[in-house]
Amino acid sequence: MDKIRAYLDERLGLEGLLEFMSHKKVPIHRHSFWYYWGGITLICFIVQILTGILLLVYYRPGQGAYESVRSITYDINFGWLIRSAHNWSASLFLFSAFTHMFSVYFMKAYRAPRELGWWSGMILLALGMLFGFSGYLLPMDDLAASATKVGMAMLDILPKVGPWAADLMRGGVTVGDPTVQRFFALHVVVLPMIFMPLLGFHLWLVQKHGNAVPPSEYDTPVEERKSVPFFPNFMIKDLAMWLIALNVIAMLASLFPFQLGEQADPLKPAPPGIHPEWYFMSAFQVLKIVGKIIPGTPGEVVGMGGFTLGLILWVLIPLYDGKTESGVKARNAHYFGLLALGVLIITTIWGYAAL
Amino acid sequence: MSEAIVEDNEQLQPDEEGFTRRGFVKVAIGGMGVVYAGAIGYPIYRYLETPVEKEASEAAVKAVDLKDADKLPAGSTLMFMFGSKPAMLIHFATGEWVSLSAVCQHLGCILHYQPPAPRIVCACHGGQYDPHTGENVAGPPPRPLRKYIVKVLPGHVTVSKA
Ligand code: HEM
Ligand code: FES
Secondary structure (H helix, E strand, O other), X not given: OHHHHHHHHHHHOHHHHHHHHHHOEEXXXXXXXXXXXXXXXXXXXXXXXXXXXXXXXXXXXXXXXXXXXXXXXXXXXOHHHHHHHHHHHHHHHHHHHHHHHHHHHHOOOOOOOOHXXXXXXXXXXXXXXXXXXXXXXXXXXXXXXXXXXXXXXXXXXXXXXXXXXXXXXXXXXXXXXXXXXXXXXXXXXXXXXXXXXXXXXXXXXXXXXXXXXXXXXXXXXHHHOEEEEHHHHHHHHHHHHHHHHHHHHHHHHHHOOOOOOOEOOOOOOOOOOOOOOHHHHHHHHHHHHHXXXXXXXXXXXXXXXXXXXXXXXXXXXXXXXXXXXOOHHHHHHHXXXXXXXXXXXXXXXXXHHOO | OOHHHOOOHHHHOOOOOOOOHHHHHHHHHHHHHHHHHHHHHHHHHHHXXXXXXXXXXXXXXXXXXXXOHHHOOXXXXXXXXXXXXXXXXXXXXXXXXXXXXXXXXXXXXXXXXXXXXXXXXXXXXOOEEOOOOOOEEEOOOOOOOOEEEEEEEOOEEEEEOO
C-alpha cells in the first residue's frame, strides 16, 4: 500500500491534492445541516450515470423505444429495479438540487466572491431539469408522450420563435419517433457532455472559496467561529449522507417500482389527470391560474412573462444583494426568497390538489 | 465535529485476546462493504447476464421441426437455427439426408456447403470436413462437426440430437 501510494504521489502529487482538500474548512453552526445537500445532489447524479449506462445496454431509441422499455421492465432480470432506481434518483436529484439552491440563497452564499458558484449552479439545475424533461419521454408510453406534447406546446405559444424552436426540438409538428430519437441524443450525450465539465467547475469553486457562513453567524467574531477541515472530518460525514441517500433510493425503487403505461398512440385522447413531473408542477399550475384570470393567448404570454421575470431576478440576485453587511437590500432579498419558496410550494401542492 | 476522530488511547490497547476497538471497526466496515457490494452487484450481474441465460435455455432445445423442408431439392443445402446455433440440412443428389452443425470447430466461423463438393471447406483457415459424417479431415479443426438425426416426414423434417 505505502509503496503504491509513494509511487502515485511522486507522479501525481496526491499529497498536494489532500493538502488542498484539508485546507478547506467547513464552518460548524446550527445551520450546518444544509451543507450536505450539494453532496446529496452529487451522489444522485453518480447514480444516474451508473443506472443510465445500465439502461443503455437494452434501451433502443426511435421506433423500438416502447418495446425495449417494456422488455427492460418485464423480461430482463432486475430491469424494473434499474429503471425504478433511475427514476427515483432523478427525482431525488432535483429535490436535493432545489434544497441546495434555497439553502445557498438563504445563507447568502451567492455574495462575492461566490457569484460564479451561484450562476454555474443555476445552469446545472436548468440542465438537470432538461435531463428530466428529455428522459421522461424516452419510454414513449401514453403519459410520457402526452405530457411532452403539452410541454412543447407551451413553447409553441411564444411569438415568432416559439413554433420554429418547438418544431426543431420535436423533429416535426407532433411528438413522435423522431422526437424520441433526438431527445435520446440530448439526454444521453449532449447534456452529460455539458453537465460534467460545468459540475467540475462548480466543485472546484466550492473547494477554492469554502462554504459561506450564514448571516446568523456574522455577529460571532471570526476567532470564535467553529469549523472542521473538509478532509477527512467533513468528508466522512458526507459519505455517511451518501450511504443514507443510497439506502433511500434503494428503498423507494424497490418498494414503489416505476410504472410503464400503454404504448403512445397518436389517435388516443390524452389520459385523464395528465400532469408533468413534480418539478414542473409549479410552472404548470401558475400558467393554469393565470390562464383562468386572463383567458386565451394573452394570459399564457403574461403567465410565462411573469415566470421568466421572476427567474431573471432570482438569477441576478448577487448583483442586487452583493454586499456582506446586512441592510435593506439584504432584507428585501431574504423576503424575495421566502416569497419564491412559498409560491413554489403552494402552487405545487395546489397543482396536485387540482388534478 | 471533530470528536469522532479523537482517539481514546485506552481503547486502542489490545485486550487479552488481542482485540482493539480499531480492529473491530475495521472488520465491521469491511463487512458492511461486502454486504453493499453484494446487494448492488448481484442485481447488476443478473441484469447483464439475462441474454446469456435466455440463450442457454434456447440451446437446451432437443429437436427442431422444419416445415416443408421435405421439399428441399436433391443437391442442395438448407441453413437453419438449431436452438441458438446455426446448422445445415443437406439433401444429396443420391437422396441421402444429413444434418450437421454449421459452426466450425476451430474458431467458430459459419460453414457453407454446396453439394456435390467432396468436402465442407471453412473459409477462415481452410479446415475441411466430410459432408456425410462431419469428420474433421484436414486443417486446423480439432473435432468433428456435431451430427444430428434427420427424420423426413410428409410436410416437414425433424432434426434432433442423438
Ligand atoms: C449520463 C447520465 C444518464 C444516462 C446515460 C441516462 C440514460 C437513460 C435512458 C437510456 C433512459 C430510458 C430508459 C427508461 O425509460 O427506463 C433514461 C430515462 C430517464 N432518465 Fe436518464 N440518463 C442519465 C442521466 C439522467 C439524469 C441526470 C436524470 C435526471 C435529472 C435522468 C432522468 C431520466 C428520466 C426521468 C427518465 C425516464 C425513465 C422512465 O420513464 O422510465 N437521467 N435515461
Ligand atoms: S474457423 Fe474454421 S478453420 Fe479456423
